[in-house]
Amino acid sequence: MTGPAQFPQFPSDFVWGVATASYQIEGAVAEDGRGPSVWDTFSHTPGKTHNGDTGDVADDHYHRYLDDFNLMAGLGVGAYRFSIAWPRIQPTGEGPANPLGLDFYDRLVDTMLARGISPAATLYHWDLPQALEDRGGWMQRDIPQRFAEYAAVVAERLGDRVSYWITLNEPFVVTAFGYALGTHAPGHRLLAGAFPVAHHQLLGHGLAVSALKSASVAGQIGITNAMAPVHPASSDRADVTAAAVLDLLHNQTYGDPLFAGRYPDELAAIYRGADLSVIRDGDLALISTPLDFLGVNFYNPHRVQAGGPEQLGTEIVEYPGVPTTAMGWPVVPEAFTELLTDLVARYGPALPPVYITENGAAYDDRPDADGRVQDDDRIAYLDAHLRAVHAAMAAGVDVRGYFCWSFLDNFEWAEGYDKRFGLVRVDYDTLKRTPKASYDWYRSVIAKSSGGAL
């Protein structure tokens, strides 16, 4: 493995960060007036998460945030991507703000600022208030309006101090796993019929952008998409078509409305039976309001062949001879460069500057007697992926920053606490935090790789 000394130089204003999300780390689900979210309901439903794990306690960041920010400051990061739990701010998803919820994020923001860390706030990282899901959740057209009202409430309180606003995290994952396949909250199996969820999230994004602008927030405004190149398993026509279908479902359904102001032409053919009348006049103009940045989350590409159990006719298969992480995800760093350069090729000047808002890996960490983890596999993953980002920048892609997922081990959704992504180990019995070797490695990278020219 190459040490940080040989690591490529990134521009002096490149933003180095770490990322987390509210339900995955906070705990304190019934404190200070927080209402239930779909993830509380889902994780408490038997059989939905690994081992029946829930976010009830998680990393207890709600109470331990001071220690966590001290540890974060030790990394030398310039920014922290966290998310705001909508049900802490509006316990039923609408109506007046819960002052104690706003107070918590106010404290977080001031605590990070006092340590020289710029806040990057995600407004929606999947913890929809349960009361809104009871009314149909993202399938309903009034939820985008509720989301914009919530954005306005948060902007009023934090708009003077947040540097980066991210409206939504990974709308593809919410549509696919939350409403199409049912493996995430709220657990619906609508298959292609879940298309309105995609559209309503995008509409909510557009309305929230407008709310943030009306509130004259000081920070930049963007969205975070989960993105992945899709490779056909062979040159057979059926496999090539299968790859095009997944590319449309995963990438283009979300990128094209934002940066081309339209949905892909093949939309109706692929979301067969879905209600496309949810796309109304004026929606796409709102959705394509120019952004200050695009947040890209990348973990792995997909290799697909025709077939599969679901109605869409695509099946994800292995990359032969390629190692995988503990999630079973293939490690293909060069696909990261491909993804970023393809984005420029597809959207041209309409593509705003990019921040990598998530990238990282779960591995089966083996702690020593002190709980320390020599996680060389995670270091190798991060090393290779940062080099891939650098290669994309050298090829002309305007990447402004990189947020490692994740700062802490945390609640990995349906996988519960079984999968660990953190630079810092959390012992879930004692909640003790112990930096892993990857924490020290990332600190050296940040210290030694900033300040150069590309």
Ligand code: IFM
């Ligand atoms: O933990 C998640 C995160 O919440 C969203 N992006 C992917 C991560 C790893 O699965």
